[in-house]
Amino acid sequence: MSIDEPFRAVYRVINGQEIDADIYLPKVGRDVREAICPILINIHGGAFMLGSSDMVNRDQINDCLGRQWIVVVPNHRLCPQVNILEGPMEDCRDLLLWIHRGELQKLLLRDVNCSHVVDLDHVFAFGTSSGGTLALSLGFGVPRPVTAIFDMYGPSTFSNPFWTTKIPTLLSQLPSHLTDDFINRVFDEKIVPIKGGVSLEGQQPNGPDFADPRQAYALMQIANGTLMEAIFPQGDWSRIDPAENISAHFPPTFIAHGIDDEMVPISLTRLDIWSQNNFDIKVVIGWTA
Numbered sequence: 001m002s003i004d005e006p007f008r009a010v011y012r013v014i015n016g017q018e019i020d021a022d023i024y025l026p027k028v029g030r031d032v033r034e035a036i037c038p039i040l041i042n043i044h045g046g047a048f049m050l051g052s053s054d055m056v057n058r059d060q061i062n063d064c065l066g067r068q069w070i071v072v073v074p075n076h077r078l079c080p081q082v083n084i085l086e087g088p089m090e091d092c093r094d095l096l097l098w099i100h101r102g103e104l105q106k107l108l109l110r111d112v113n114c115s116h117v118v119d120l121d122h123v124f125a126f127g128t129s130s131g132g133t134l135a136l137s138l139g140f141g142v143p144r145p146v147t148a149i150f151d152m153y154g155p156s157t158f159s160n161p162f163w164t165t166k167i168p169t170l171l172s173q174l175p176s177h178l179t180d181d182f183i184n185r186v187f188d189e190k191i192v193p194i195k196g197g198v199s200l201e202g203q204q205p206n207g208p209d210f211a212d213p214r215q216a217y218a219l220m221q222i223a224n225g226t227l228m229e230a231i232f233p234q235g236d237w238s239r240i241d242p243a244e245n246i247s248a249h250f251p252p253t254f255i256a257h258g259i260d261d262e263m264v265p266i267s268l269t270r271l272d273i274w275s276q277n278n279f280d281i282k283v284v285i286g287w288t289a
Contacts, residue, residue: 009107011074011098012091017191019091021074022053023104026065028115035115037070038122039099041092041138041146045129045154048079048088048231049218052195057128070116072099075194076134079231080217082192085240092134093142099123100144126150129264132255136242139251148252153261155268157243162265163228169262170223175210183220185213222263 012019028035042061044051053073064071076091098104105118125146127135132154138146197215198208208215221230228237238244257266 006073007112009104011103012094017077019075019077019094019194020053021072021095023107024061024065024071024073025108025112025114025116026068026070028068034117035068036117036119037068038119038124039104040064040069040071041095041099041123041125041135042071042073043076043092043125043127043131043134044073045127045131046078046196046198047218047222047227048084048130048133049221050078050197050215051131054195055198060126070104070118072104077192077194078196078214081187081189083233083235084231085235087192088130088134089137089240092138096123096125096138096142096144096146122147124148124150126152127154128152129154132156133242136253137240139253140242140245140247141239145249145251149254151253151255153257153264154255155264156255157268158228158237158241159243160265160268162268163225165225167223167225167262170219173207174220174223175216178210178216178220183213183217186217 006022006024008020009023010018010020026035026037042056042064044053044055046052046055053075056073061071061073072095074092074095077087079087081087099118100120100123102118102120108114108116108118123146125135125138126149127133129152132151133156134154135146135149135151136154136156139149193214197212197218208219210216210219217230221227232240255269257264257269259266
């Protein structure tokens with residue numbers, strides 16, 4: 001196997017289902033006997049119900065490879081067949097544990113036969129949109145948090161009234177022919193999917209494909225303000241809400257969020273919570289296009 005190309009590795013098996021990740025390795029010169037590489041866990045977006053590892057930004061990956069980082073891009077099980085805690089969040093946390101246990105290093109030595117050395121003291125998390133939220137979840141509720149987190153426009157609180165409010169501009173874009181029978185076909189998938197549709201971050205120029213029950217279901221929940229019920233029905237949100245789990249032990253974190261974002265409003269970063277904790281490691285920035 002050429003180390004110039006990403007390869008896929010299974011990091012978790014649950015109920016007989018394999019959960020995998022794409023591993024990107026930086027190029028190492030022939031005269032380098034050991035390349036000690038930080039790790040970046042790069043998590044895709046998609047409202048916890050859509051997306052896949054194939055949809056992460058390649059320019060971002062190449063930038064990290066140029067810095068001699070190993071980039072790990074996981075798939076995770078998608079809601080609503082499984083809730084956010086037991087699906088996406090648990091999978092990403094298990095990936096972090098898999099890396100810290102040394103399984104990635106064993107894999108590189110066994111299957112790739114390369115000179116890359118995993119730097120377990122520098123394992124970082126990055127994600128966009130819902131992937132940003134999942135990156136934040138690697139800062140709490142785990143035996144060993146990541147070293148630092150970069151969250152791009154990912155919600156960091158679930159207590160904001162936005163989550164239960166209809167979005168008129170999005171509702172107006174939904175086709176009138178969508179029915180509950182059609183969108184509920186998403187539950188016909190017998191195995192919890194780890195890939196689905198688009199990530200809602202512009203990869204599909206013509207927008208979501210409403211002929212796909214999964215994409216139609218996700219957009220319907222967001223538009224109607226019922227996303228929370230779809231991804232964590234009757235759940236204890238304090239267990240998964242990043243803003244409710246800030247502590248002095250939380251990793252250094254940078255949140256980048258556009259002030260004109262309508263799909264994920266900047267208010268969902270809970271600027272007051274992050275700034276009032278007085279942690280020098282917390283930085284929030286907003287921008288306009």
